[in-house]
Amino acid sequence: MNDLQLLRDAGPDGAPLSPAARSAARAALLAEIEGAGMRTAPRRAVRKGRTVALRTCLGAATAAAAWAGAVAIAGPDATDPAPRGMTLVAVDEITFPLSLDPAPAGMTPSFTGSAGDPEAIAGYSFPDGTGFAIYLSPTEIPPGDGPHHTDSGTVAVGGVDARYVAGVTPKLCTMANVCLEDVPFAEVIWERAPGQWVRLSGDGAHGDVAALVAVGESLVDRPQPINLQVGLAPAGWSVVDWHESSGAIGVASDEDPTRSLTVQCMPEAPAGATEMDNGSVERRIAAVTALDPPVTTTVGGRPAQVVHAADYLDAELRFWLVAWELPDGALCTVQTPEGFTRADVLAIAEGVTYEP
Amino acid sequence: MTFTAVHRSAGPPPEPPRLRALPDAAPTDAALVARSIDDPAEFAALFDRHATTVHRYLARRVGDLADDLLSETFLVAFRRRAAYRPEHLEVRPWLLGIATNVVRGHQRSERRRYRALAREAGRPQDHGDDPADSGDRLAAQALRGPLAAALAGLKPRDRDALLLLAWGQLRYGEIAAVLDVPVGTVRSRLNRARRQTRAALGDVSPFDPTSEEDDR
Numbered sequence: 001m002n003d004l005q006l007l008r009d010a011g012p013d014g015a016p017l018s019p020a021a022r023s024a025a026r027a028a029l030l031a032e033i034e035g036a037g038m039r040t041a042p043r044r045a046v047r048k049g050r051t052v053a054l055r056t057c058l059g060a061a062t063a064a065a066a067w068a069g070a071v072a073i074a075g076p077d078a079t080d081p082a083p084r085g086m087t088l089v090a091v092d093e094i095t096f097p098l099s100l101d102p103a104p105a106g107m108t109p110s111f112t113g114s115a116g117d118p119e120a121i122a123g124y125s126f127p128d129g130t131g132f133a134i135y136l137s138p139t140e141i142p143p144g145d146g147p148h149h150t151d152s153g154t155v156a157v158g159g160v161d162a163r164y165v166a167g168v169t170p171k172l173c174t175m176a177n178v179c180l181e182d183v184p185f186a187e188v189i190w191e192r193a194p195g196q197w198v199r200l201s202g203d204g205a206h207g208d209v210a211a212l213v214a215v216g217e218s219l220v221d222r223p224q225p226i227n228l229q230v231g232l233a234p235a236g237w238s239v240v241d242w243h244e245s246s247g248a249i250g251v252a253s254d255e256d257p258t259r260s261l262t263v264q265c266m267p268e269a270p271a272g273a274t275e276m277d278n279g280s281v282e283r284r285i286a287a288v289t290a291l292d293p294p295v296t297t298t299v300g301g302r303p304a305q306v307v308h309a310a311d312y313l314d315a316e317l318r319f320w321l322v323a324w325e326l327p328d329g330a331l332c333t334v335q336t337p338e339g340f341t342r343a344d345v346l347a348i349a350e351g352v353t354y355e356p
Numbered sequence: 357m358t359f360t361a362v363h364r365s366a367g368p369p370p371e372p373p374r375l376r377a378l379p380d381a382a383p384t385d386a387a388l389v390a391r392s393i394d395d396p397a398e399f400a401a402l403f404d405r406h407a408t409t410v411h412r413y414l415a416r417r418v419g420d421l422a423d424d425l426l427s428e429t430f431l432v433a434f435r436r437r438a439a440y441r442p443e444h445l446e447v448r449p450w451l452l453g454i455a456t457n458v459v460r461g462h463q464r465s466e467r468r469r470y471r472a473l474a475r476e477a478g479r480p481q482d483h484g485d486d487p488a489d490s491g492d493r494l495a496a497q498a499l500r501g502p503l504a505a506a507l508a509g510l511k512p513r514d515r516d517a518l519l520l521l522a523w524g525q526l527r528y529g530e531i532a533a534v535l536d537v538p539v540g541t542v543r544s545r546l547n548r549a550r551r552q553t554r555a556a557l558g559d560v561s562p563f564d565p566t567s568e569e570d571d572r
Contacts, residue, residue: 003553007522010499012473012507014415014422017408025427029403032431033396144387147443169384171446173405201383 095223114241129174130204162190231351268329385447453534470508477501506556
C-alpha cells in the first residue's frame with residue numbers, strides 16, 4: 001500500500017451527503033439560477049408557477065422537494081389542520097407522444113416533459129447507462145458542437161434528410177454510476193413531421209449514425225405512458241411537469257400554482273465509480289424537521305412513514321411527507337402542503353405507480 | 357375524504373424496477389456549462405451529476421462544514437461558468453478545484469479538525485467483544501490519528517495538491533490547471549507533502565516504501 005491509498009482508506013472522512021443538505025444546496029443554486037435567468041432573459045421561458053415554487057423551495061429539507069420546488073403554504077387550509085379531507089380525483093395518464101416499434105430490447109426508458117409543452121425527452125438506457133435519447137421540439141434544433149466531434153454530414157431517416165454529427169467522448173460517467181473511456185457518440189436531427197423536430201443522441205452501441213437512423217425509423221405516432229404515474233390528485237390540481245431522471249412529478253393547483261405537491265420515486269443507488277446513496281425511508285423522514293412524531297404505516301402494502309414537518313429554515317413553512325420503499329429498493333415519496341390531511345397524503349401515495 | 361374516482365392499485369410492480377439512466381444524459385458536462393451561458397437552468401444538471409463527489413471531497417477535508425461549502429462551491433461555479441474552458445479541464449476537476457479554493461477560506465477549521473481527529477484517535481476506544489473486529493479496528497485506528505496529524509502539519513498548498521491527488525483523484529496536469537501552477541510545481545509540492553506524510557507516520561506506516569503511485 002502506498003501513502004495515497006492509505007489516505008483514501010484510513011484518512012479523515014466525513015458524513016455522506018444527506019438528502020437535507022443536498023436539497024438545501026440545490027435550492028440555493030436554483031435560486032441563483034433563477035435570479036440569473038431573470039437577469040439574462042434566457043431563451044427558454046420559466047414555466048408557470050415555477051418562479052415562486054423555486055423561492056419557496058429555498059432551504060426545503062428533502063430531496064423530493066428540491067428539484068421542482070414544491071411546498072408553498074397558502075390558502076385557507078393552511079391555517080385549518082382539521083382532517084376534513086380533500087376531494088381526490090383520478091389523474092390522466094402521463095404519456096410521451098411517440099413509441100418505438102419494435103421496442104429496443106434490454107433497454108429501460110425514462111421520460112421528461114411538462115404539461116402543454118411540445119418539448120419532451122425519452123431516454124432509453126442499457127444497465128451501464130449508455131443508450132440514446134429522443135428529444136422532441138417544435139422548432140429546428142441546432143446540431144451540437146464540441147471539441148470531440150470528428151464527423152458530420154447528412155443522412156436519410158425514413159426518406160427525410162437529417163443532419164448528423166459523431167465523435168468520441170474521452171471519458172463518460174453515466175447515471176448508472178459507470179465510467180467509460182473513449183465512448184463513441186452520435187447525433188441525428190431531422191423534421192419528422194411538420195413542426196416536429198427530432199434529435200436522437202446516442203452513445204456506446206448507439207453512438208453510431210446507422211444505429212440512430214434505425215432507431216429513428218422505428219418511431220411511431222403512438223403515445224406511451226411514462227414509468228411513474230400519479231393516480232390521484234386533488235380536484236382542481238394538474239400535473240405540471242415530470243422528470244424521471246430525478247424520479248419526480250410535480251402537481252400544482254390550477255388556481256394557485258404556488259401550491260404544489262411532488263411525487264418522487266428513485267431507484268436504488270447503484271454502486272460504482274462514485275459514491276451514491278439513495279437513503280432509506282427512515283433517513284428520508286429523519287432529514288426533515290418533524291412537528292409531530294412520524295407515524296409508521298403502509299403504502300401499497302409496503303412499510304412506510306408519514307410525518308408532519310416544517311422547513312428547517314422557515315418554521316412557518318409546513319408540509320406533509322410520506323416515504324416508502326419498493327421491493328427492489330426504489331424509494332418513493334409524496335410531499336404536500338400542510339393544508340392536506342394525513343389521510344389525503346396517504347391516499348395520493350397509494351395512487352402512485354412506478355413501473356420502469 | 358371524498359373519492360370521485362377509484363384510484364389504481366399501488367401494489368408492487370410486477371417486475372422489480374430496474375435502474376434507469378438519465379434520458380438527457382447525452383449532453384456532456386462541458387455542453388451543459390456552455391448551454392448555461394444562455395440558459396442558466398441547464399447548470400442545475402451539473403449539480404445532480406457532481407454534488408455527491410464534491411461533497412465527499414469537502415467532507416473529508418472539513419467535516420460537517422462540507423454541507424455549506426458544497427453550496428458555496430456550486431454558486432461560485434455557476435457565477436464563473438463563462439470562464440470555464442473545456443479544452444483545458446473537464447468539469448469534475450474544475451469543480452474540485454473550486455471546492456479547494458473554497459476550503460482555502462476555511463484552512464483554520466480544516467487544520468483544527470485534523471488535530472481533533474488525531475486527538476480523538478489517540479484516546480482509548482471501546483472495541484466490543486469480537487477479537488477479530490477489534491484487531492481490524494485497532495489497526496485502522498493506529499493509522500487514523502497519525503494521518504490526521506500529518507495532514508494538519510502540511511503547508512496548505514502542499515495539502516491541496518496531495519488531497520486533490522489522493523481524494524479528488526485528479527491527474528498531475530489537472531491539479532496544475534486547477535491550482536494555476538506549472539506541473540513541475542505540482543510535482544515538487546506532492547513530493548514534499550508525501551515525504552512529510554510518510555515521516556509523520558513513522559513506526560505505524562504500513563506502506564511499502566518502494567510503492568509509488570504512477571505519475572499521472
